[in-house]
Each structure stands twice: as C-alpha cells, then as structure tokens.
Amino acid sequence: MASALRSAILRHIRVPVTHSLALNGSRLASARSMSSHGDDHLDKQTVIDRVLDVVKSFPKVDPSKVTPDVHFQKDLGLDSLDNVEIVMALEEEFKLEIPDKEADKIDSCHLAIEYIHNHPMAS
Amino acid sequence: MASTVKYVRVSPNSASLEEARRRVFDFFKTACRSIPTIMEIYNIDDVVTPTQLRSIVASEIRKNSHISNPKVIDMLLFKGTEELNNIVEHSKQRHHILGQYVLGRPEITPDSATKEQGSEYLKNFFRSNYF
Numbered sequence: 100m101a102s103a104l105r106s107a108i109l110r111h112i113r114v115p116v117t118h119s120l121a122l123n124g125s126r127l128a129s130a131r132s133m134s135s136h137g138d139d140h141l142d143k144q145t146v147i148d149r150v151l152d153v154v155k156s157f158p159k160v161d162p163s164k165v166t167p168d169v170h171f172q173k174d175l176g177l178d179s180l181d182n183v184e185i186v187m188a189l190e191e192e193f194k195l196e197i198p199d200k201e202a203d204k205i206d207s208c209h210l211a212i213e214y215i216h217n218h219p220m221a222s
Numbered sequence: 223m224a225s226t227v228k229y230v231r232v233s234p235n236s237a238s239l240e241e242a243r244r245r246v247f248d249f250f251k252t253a254c255r256s257i258p259t260i261m262e263i264y265n266i267d268d269v270v271t272p273t274q275l276r277s278i279v280a281s282e283i284r285k286n287s288h289i290s291n292p293k294v295i296d297m298l299l300f301k302g303t304e305e306l307n308n309i310v311e312h313s314k315q316r317h318h319i320l321g322q323y324v325l326g327r328p329e330i331t332p333d334s335a336t337k338e339q340g341s342e343y344l345k346n347f348f349r350s351n352y353f
Contacts, residue, residue, distance in 0.1 A: 156273070158277060179247075180247075180250065180280055180283060180284060180287075181280070183247050183250055183251065184250075184254075184276055184277070184280050187250075187251060187254040187255075187276060188273060188276065190254075190255075191254075191272060196255075199248070199251075202251075
C-alpha cells in the first residue's frame with residue numbers, strides 16, 4: 100500500500116532542476132538558512148559603537164575621554180585588573196569567550212574592536 | 223556552568239610573583255564567567271547587575287593588591303576559589319550573597335548616606351556584619 104502510494108506520488112512529482120542549478124557559490128555563501136552563524140556578522144560601525152558603550156559605562160572611566168583609539172592603561176588611567184574587567188564586560192556584551200592569550204593582548208579600544216570585528220561568533 | 227569551577231584542584235605553589243599574578247587574573251575570569259549562573263540561582267537580578275557584581279569581585283581582589291608574597295597570594299586564591307565554589311554550588315543562601323557582597327557598598331546602595339552620622343561603631347553596625 101505504502102510503496103504503491105510512494106511510487107504513484109513520485110511518478111507525478113517533477114522538481115524543477117534549473118532552480119537548484121542556479122544556486123552558485125556566492126548565493127550559498129550569502130544565505131545559509133539553517134546556519135547558526137555567518138549571516139549575522141557585525142559591521143564595523145556597530146562593533147565600534149558597542150565597544151565604546153561598554154568602555155564608557157565602566158565606572159572609573161571618564162566617558163568624554165573614550166575614543167576608538169584610546170589605550171586602557173595609558174590614556175584612561177586604569178590598572179591591569181580594570182583591563183581584565185573591561186575584557187570580561189566585552190565578552191558578556193558580544194557573547195564571546197576570549198581565550199587567555201588573546202585576552203592578554205587586548206589593552207586598547209582599537210585592539211578590542213579589531214578582535215571582535217574579526218571574530219566569527221560575535222553577536 | 224557549575225561544572226567549570228566544581229572540579230578545580232589545588233594547584234602547586236606559584237613559583238614567582240608573575241605566576242601568582244596570572245593566577246589572580248585567571249581566578250577573576252572564572253568568577254566573572256560564573257556571574258550569570260550566580261545571578262540565576264540566587265535570583266538577584268532585581269538587586270544588582272552583572273557589571274556591578276564584576277566590580278564587586280574586582281574590588282575584593284583589589285583589597286589585597288598590596289600583597290607581594292606569592293605564597294600569601296596562593297593562600298588567598300585558594301580561599302577565593304573555595305568561596306566561589308560554595309557560591310556556585312548553592313551552599314549559601316540569598317541573604318549571604320546580599321549581605322556579604324551587595325549591601326553596604328556605597329556604589330550599589332547610595333541611600334546609606336543618611337546613616338553616615340554617629341560613632342564609628344554605629345557606622346560599622348549599619349554597614350555589614352561580615353568582616
């Protein structure tokens with residue numbers, strides 16, 4: 100019964116082949132519908148704005164001094180523990196987990212923006 | 223998330239101040255990463271924000287920033303890890319967390335300005351019964 104139904108249905112269904120052939124590489128890359136990442140990649144200006152917001156909301160920081168090129172310890176007068184605290188705040192904001200090696204290197208807004216912008220999982 | 227700190231072993235002594243320093247930062251990161259769990263199990267979203275909790279942990283660490291003996295830092299780290307384990311495993315109750323870390327801190331509860339007058343004893347009484 101089931102196999103008869105199956106063959107009856109399969110005989111009548113025609114899938115348009117031309118449509119699937121039109122899916123070339125660039126279209127696949129731009130729309131991966133079931134993918135959990137890749138499509139929602141952040142553009143640079145969003146990353147800059149959100150990083151600066153995080154740094155400005157840090158209690159010890161004077162918000163007027165914060166620019167995209169500011170160095171946490173040299174320009175903002177923070178210590179190394181504050182630096183780690185900011186990196187943790189950025190992790191929370193962008194839902195990342197930055198490994199220790201990279202986290203140690205992030206000591207300025209510029210490096211933080213670069214790292215997060217290049218991170219595929221940032222959201 | 224609880225499993226990240228549950229099975230932490232006591233590590234050997236730090237060989238140098240630099241190593242102890244790195245361990246302090248590692249501990250701080252572990253504590254920061256368990257903040258969402260802590261906020262959830264103690265239901266303290268309406269009292270503090272994750273940012274404030276992070277600052278509180280940092281200020282607790284900064285209290286001991288003058289210590290330069292690696293062995294003492296290791297001991298303090300051990301105590302801190304133990305405390306963090308207790309908190310994450312829900313061995314404490316909500317008022318422990320609030321009394322010990324949240325209340326009586328001017329940056330979190332600024333309404334304590336009215337209690338500033340009076341003797342030193344009274345000020346300490348109003349601030350906290352945790353030392």
